[in-house]
Amino acid sequence: MTELWILLALLVLPLAAFIAWPVLRRRRKISGAVGAETAGAEAAQKALFREHVAELEQSLASGAIDEAQYRSMHAELARKFLKEEGPAFQLAEANLGGRGLLFALVFAVPFCAVGLYLSWGAHDDLALYRDIVASQSGQADMDSEARITQRLRERAESHPEDLTGRYVLAQRLLVSNDLQGAVTQYRYIVAHEPGAVAIRAELAQALFFANGSRMTPEVSAEVAKVLEAQPGNTTALGLAGIAAFEEKQFGEARSYWQQALVQMTPGSNAYQALAAGVARAEAALAKAGGDVNGAATTAKSGVAEAAEVADSAAGENSIRVKVTLSDAASAAPETPVFIYARTAESPMPLAIVRLTAADLPVEVVLDESRAMMPSRSLKSVDEVELVARLAVSGNARPAPGDWQGQVKSLPRSDWGKPVDIAIDEKI
Structure with missing residues (x-):
């Protein structure tokens, strides 16, 4: 100020x-x-x-x-x-x-x-933005975090057209385990921006968690809409596999999980979880006397389709990032790692990948499929800031004790080159 x-x-x-x-x-x-x-x-x-x-x-x-x-x-x-x-x-x-x-x-x-x-004037908005930036950099305490969330709630009421602020609020509520509050905000965003496929997938996931990690007709309907618009969305594929498995459609469950698996980083926790799901589906299919080989053929077809979707998503609007962890940054294998691209003007990621410390070192691709909102993605900017953060606190927001590495400015002309980031700076 x-x-x-x-x-x-x-x-x-x-x-x-x-x-x-x-x-x-x-x-x-x-x-x-x-x-x-x-x-x-x-x-x-x-x-x-x-x-x-x-x-x-x-x-x-x-x-x-x-x-x-x-x-x-x-x-x-x-x-x-x-x-x-x-x-x-x-x-x-x-x-x-x-x-x-x-x-x-x-x-x-x-x-x-x-x-x-x-x-x-907008001095209140400017103050809120500064507080969010401080929160992102780990400079906010618990009282400040609660105050930011409350101010975001008030802004959602006074400025209903601000979907970006509402999305930040939804994420904060989800992290704080206010699942119903997060669902409410996600529903509002999707209702006013139906083309936000990635956010619709997050809505389906929030609904799934809010219902005790059980599939419901509403979750299935949202997943179907996501897969219709974005067949390679890993969140929707994972949920679709769960729904198919619950209905004892083991071949379909394995096919969905295989399509998601091909987009995961080999060896990552998410990859291992999906691989375990595929093995479980195969075992259930064999026990039920189903055609495992036929199912495998279907799965391979699905994998090929997913690979094609993933390849088409890459291109001029993609950035390949290799992330390593410094020896000084010790953490448990399950510690979350967030890798994302954003602009210098806004803390909202344009594309983001969530892994764990066990996945490092790793190479990921940030592209349109990792976007949170169609209106705010890599194709809409010419320069980004890259951040890789080891969330020791376990929260999506930066906090004291977290480790991070970053590239403060990467122009579009350099997006075709692999970028190395070392997580070696303690917040």
Whole structure:
């Protein structure tokens, strides 16, 4: 906020000087003119007074008036001179009137400008943005985190059109285990931006968790919509496999999981979990007396299709990142690792991948399939900041004790080259 007030001062002070300068300059001119006018009037009054005194002295000398009359008439003449001298000065002072109003404007205009900004401006939004950035960098305590969440709730009410802020709120609620609150926010975003396929997948996942990790008709409907628009979405494929397995469609379950598996980093926890799911589906299929080989053929077809989808997603709007972990950054194998691209102006990721410490070192591709919202993805920018963060705290938001590495500026012209990031800086 300090920079804001300095900027306001730089804008307001020249305005005040612009108003005050002509006033001060005019005052000097008027003061000079009034001084000359006053001196001329005073000289004329004195000359007239001396003339009248000379006439009285002549009358006294000729005997036309006596001594008593002379003194009386002289005193009256003096009183008249003093009385007539005052209005000249009063008129001169009246000519200076109006400068008080201008001086009042010098102070009133800046204060009014600041007041109007505080009333109509976006200084609250700027303060919230700064707090979110501080939270992202791990500089916020628990009280600050709670305050940010509350302010995001209030902003969602006062600015319902701000879907980005609402998405940040949904993520915070999901991390804090407020599943119903997160579902509410995700539903609102999807209702107002139906093309946000990645967020619809997150909605399906939040609904799944909110219902005790059970598939429901609503979750299945959302998954179907996601897969129709984005067949290679790993979140939706994973949920579709769960639904198929619960319905004892073991071949379909394995096919869905295989399609998701081909997009995972080999050896990662997510990869191992899906591989275990595939093995479980195969075992269940064999126990049920199903055609394991036929199912395998279907799975391979699905894998090929998923690979084709993944390849088509890569291209000019993709960045290949290799992430390594410094020896100094020790953490449990299950510690989350977030790898994402964002702009310098916003902490909201344009593309993000979530892994674990056990997956490192690893090479991932950030592309359109990793986007959170279609309106904010890699294709919409020409320069990004890359961040790889070891979330020791376990939270999606940076916190003290986390480790990270970053590339502060990567122009589009360098996106075709592999980028190395070492997680070696403690927050």
